[in-house]
Amino acid sequence: MAAAAGVAPVQARWVRGWGQRPRDPVRARPGPARSGPWGPLGGAGWERAAARGVIRASYLRCCFMECGSGTGDGSGSSRAVWGCRFVASRERFHAYLRASGEHRDDGEAEEEEEEAGSEQSEPPAKRGRLSEHGLGAESQEGVGEGEKVPAERKRARGQNKSRPCMKPNHYEKSRLCPSVTQGCTDKCYFGPRCRFLHDISEYMATKPADLGHSCVLFETFGKCIYGITCRFAKAHLGDGYRNIINTDLTKQWEGKSLVRNNLSKDLQHQLRKKKFSFKKADEYLRSLAKPHKNGGKGGKALGCSAEDLEASNCTMPQEGLGDTSECLVLPEEGGDPKQAALQSPVPIEGEGECPIKTAGLVTDEDIVKLRPREKKLEIEGKLYLAPLTTCGNLPFRRICKRFGADITCGEMAVCTNLLQGQSSEWALLKRHHTEDIFGVQLEGAFPDTMTKCAELLNQTIDVDFVDINVGCPIDLVYKKGGGCALMTRTNKFEQIVRGMNLVLDVPLTVKIRTGVQEKINVAHKIIPKLREWGASMVTLHGRSREQRYTRVADWHYIAECAKIASPMPLFGNGDILSFEDANQAMQMGVSGIMIARGALIKPWLFTEIKEQRHWDISSSERFDILKDFTNYGLEHWGSDTQGVEKTRKFLLEWLSFLCRYIPVGLLEHLPQKINERPPYYIGRDYLETLMASQNVDDWIKIRLA
Known part of the structure; x- marks a missing residue:
């Protein structure tokens, strides 16, 4: 009976979203059943809690038997210790971590629980209203000699916004x-x-x-x-x-070269002095301005189509190669044809002939440019790591690539910052040599900046595709017309897609949400237009801007949009945390799946999907992943003071997601759901418990574990 006092049952309410605070759990105590949000605390209530798939049902049953509703044959006593080891109250969880994993006597734990319970059962004394400079006159008179003014409670959760910003x-x-x-x-x-x-x-x-x-x-x-x-x-x-x-x-x-797409000082100087030439982008923008000059309304992508402009520009000489047509030297085997074409131009001696003799299969890609409808990505059924802002850095992508991610994409980059030559923004475009299918994601609100940025990247970096972020929900981006706002500005949206597709030699993809408002879906109306405008692929996040992450992704709507998008590939995104979730998503008819938060919580998810199994990864294996991330971070950001601080910063950002993982060995009903918050539990060892804490002080202790 003493062990039962240290047990707190599973969460008293299924909380949607990680950012919301749960209700206080119903504390398990010996005696008659108590009422709670699940009804009377009987066997059905416990089984309903276990059906959520959070903690083993056997643990919950043994705890319930200890509460006085067991069979009384003593069968639950041997299992109660095992159950108490995993399911714990918040006080017992933090006490275990403060004790560095050393188990204390049941009597001490029971006393702490009783003290905490008595404090919660007694209502706090009413306090008088405080004046500007302290206690009011009436409140000061009411305070006795033996009574102390209760100290102001210190908030231990959330962001410390009063902390000074230190670079x-x-x-x-x-x-x-x-x-x-x-x-x-x-x-x-x-x-x-x-x-x-x-x-x-x-x-x-x-x-x-x-x-x-x-x-x-x-x-x-x-x-x-x-x-x-x-x-x-x-x-x-x-x-x-x-x-x-x-x-x-x-x-x-x-x-x-291990890392590509670096910003050279010469290119940065050209961008800052506005000396970089945007020939194709300027020509396209002039075609948009023609209706205004002719007295038309303007504002639409009128004039020449993308195919016509492609045909008119297919024979134009490249920038810096002279006025006459030239024949480019083919790169060596295994080299990069784009880089070789830009770096080693060789002029011809006669007109209409090329001095290079070729043998075997010869393509005409260097003569006849691909039309927008011919730019295709061979990514059917592949696993796509989402372009995660802040956390989707190069070291994290290396971790996911090692576990089986097929497609990677850089963090969202603002086009205006790239055009200004900001080093911090260009750092988001870096590509590791292990990323075989890699793209970059751009954010912008106007066709001039987006088209120029696309032409800039097409000439200076090596990527396999360029993605437009039309799913960003944050106010900073939305209020200036970018992100989700482009779904309501179809005129500008069309100009951006057509212009970028015109100046790019690689496929153009678009990431969208279901809509802006919660109950008004507009993605099914936009997807056919994107196919007409020349997009090669669309990724659909199954939530609207207003929903953010507090609702379940609508995969049935994604399935409808996948049928509408055909034959253009459509990837689905939302709430994938296990291979069962991935299998159900693929049954919806999508071309592939994009994984975002699931990869942050468990980056080995890609291995689970490919091997179709649940990986009960140990705490030591998870610790090795953190060590690899640290080594990758020091290699990428540097091993000096500035690099060490950056590595620490992004490691802590990632740990805020890693702590949400529940070990498979503690789950009776698989799989874990991404929108369900687990209760406090004590893991199978101290390190596993330490990794389950959401306290930053405990994350710092991980390196000492």
């Missing part, structure tokens, strides 16, 4: 000059006005202590480019703070 470079007050880090002390980039340190001894005296004894960059590539500024510098520093280089490893990586 990563502010953590390091005394920074070393980049010229010293790169070994060019004679050539300082800032000259005599340089405000950084040039004395290595002075810098080392103020540098924080190293975080470890091994540097992932040095062990992987044989050289750490951050030198003495690395937070793991002891692993590769010799006498006189000399940076050690492993020549054998560096030769293996010599000439190999």
Whole structure:
């Protein structure tokens, strides 16, 4: 009976959405059955709780038998300890974590539960109204000598918005000059006005202590480019703070490009000085302005069609290749034809002939450009990792790619920031060499900026497709006419799709929602138009803008839209957290599925879908995933102070989703549902319990577990 006091049953209400706070659970106590949101706390109520698929029904049954409604034959006593180990109240859950996983006596747990229960059963004393400068006169008179004014309760949940905003470079007050880090002390980039340190001894005296004894960059590539500024510098520093280089490893990586789509200083200078030429985009925008000059209403994508403009531009020389037509040298086997075409143009000697002799199959892709309807993606039945803002960074995509993701896409990039040459925005376009099918997602509200940005990316980066974000629900984007607002601005939407499709050599895809308002779906009206405008694929999120993530995705509506979109492929998105969910989604007739929050909660979901099984992954395996993400982050953002802080930031962002995962071994009714919040539970080991906490302080302890 003592063990039952430490048991709190499953959530008293099915909470839709992770952001909402649950109701207080009905506390299990010995004695008569109590009423709750599920009715009397009898066997049916417990079974109904277990049917939600949150915690094992056997655990709930053993707890119920301990509450006085069991058979009385003692069969539940041996199982009650096992059940109490997993299902716990909030107080017992945090007490277990504070004790570092050490189990305390049942008597101590029972006393804590009784104290917490007595505090909740007694209503709090009424307090007088406070004045501006403290207690009012009436309230001060009512306070006795032995009574204390209750202290203001400190809020422990939510964002700490009063915290000062500190950029990563502010953590390091005394920074070393980049010229010293790169070994060019004679050539300082800032000259005599340089405000950084040039004395290595002075810098080392103020540098924080190293975080470890091994540097992932040095062990992987044989050289750490951050030198003495690395937070793991002891692993590769010799006498006189000399940076050690492993020549054998560096030769293996010599000439190999691991990350593509970097922003060069020359291109950034052209964008900032507005010297980059947008020939195709300007021609298309001039065609949109013709109705205004002729006295028409304008505003629609009139004039030449996309096919006509494609035909008129198919013989135009590329920028920087001269006025005459040219024959481009074919790249070497395995090379990138686009990069070779842009970097090594060879003019011909005579007109109408090419000096290169070819043998075998010769295509005409370099002469006759593909029409919009011919730009197709071979992605039927593949798993698509959604372009997740903030969390969908390159290290996270590498994790998902390792677990079986087929298609990856960069984070949402704002087109106006890309046109201005902002380094932070261009960093979202970077592509790792393991991402074989990769695209970028653009956000914008007007055809001029979106068309110019598409032409810019078409000439400067290597991608397999470009996606338009028409599903972003946030107010910052919606109020300026982008995101979901484009679904109500079909005129501008058409101009954007036609213009981008005109200037791109790769397929153009669109991601939309069911609509803006909750009960007014408009996606079925827009999808046929997108097919007509030249989109190669559409991804449909089964919720409207008003619903956000607080409702279940409407897959029946997605199935209707998939029939309307045919033969254009349509991918469905929403509420996929298991291979059963993926199988049900594919039965709706979609061409494939996009996975968003499910990949954040359990990135091994791609493996489960491909192998058609539930993976009861252990806490140590999940910890190895976090270590791999950390190594990928240090490799991507750097191992200096700024890179370490960025890696920590994005790791904590990801942990806010990872903590929502419920281990398969604790589930009786599979699978876990993405919109159901689990109760507090104690895992099979301390690390598993630590990973289930939603407290940031507990996430920091994970590295010490």
